[in-house]
Amino acid sequence: MKKNKAQSAIEFLILVGAVFFFVVTLTGIFQQNISEKTIEKRNFEIQELALAAQNELNIAAKATDGYRREFYLQEKVAGIDYEINLIGSFVYFNTSDGRHTIGIPGQNATGNFVKGTNVIEKQNGIIILN
Template identity: 30%
Template sequence: MEFVILASFMLLVILGFFSLASSRMIEARVEGNRKISEDIAKFAYREVEIAKSVNDGYSRVFEIPQSVNGVNYTLSVIDGRELVVNYLDEEYVQFLPINVTGNILKGSNRIAKINGIILIN
């Protein structure tokens, strides 16, 4: 009888440990996905920030990867002011420092500053 109680208690302790470890692994994976979407947005944000800070006539071509870790994602500029990245059900929104005209695409992008206006593609 005592053995059954002890074995049951040990089984509960082991199940609790595995449950805790599993939830921590899921949290780490979700945080990693959020960080990847944030990194993509920050990269594009920095390009806009550079274009904002330089004189008219600035032009540069930059690359946005087609996929990250073999996983497809979406990237869009909303109302010329919000940069939205969706990666594995994690959405990250970055507000741009200035209104932009155009959209950031995966692949090659051209950013320019003409008459104080930031143009993309």
């Protein structure tokens, strides 16, 4: 009788251990997938902001003299502080954590991008930012 109780207890512990291992493994897999999706979303948001700035320059370059437009660049992207600069004809985007840096071709312009409201104009064939 004692042998059956001991065997049942051991079988129960083995079963509980197997279920615990299975749950921990699944949790790890789901956590990894969630982490990858978060990184993909952050990368997408960062790239979209840089491309939006590039697009504003391209629109102004194709417009006629007298073009003026206001557009907004958010203060943070995906919860991360950033810096966006126009150097030569390239738009450079850097995050404060140093994990993301993007350089994309734009248009020659005077001035620079700022966080918040930006004004872009075209006067005498020259693109002017802020």
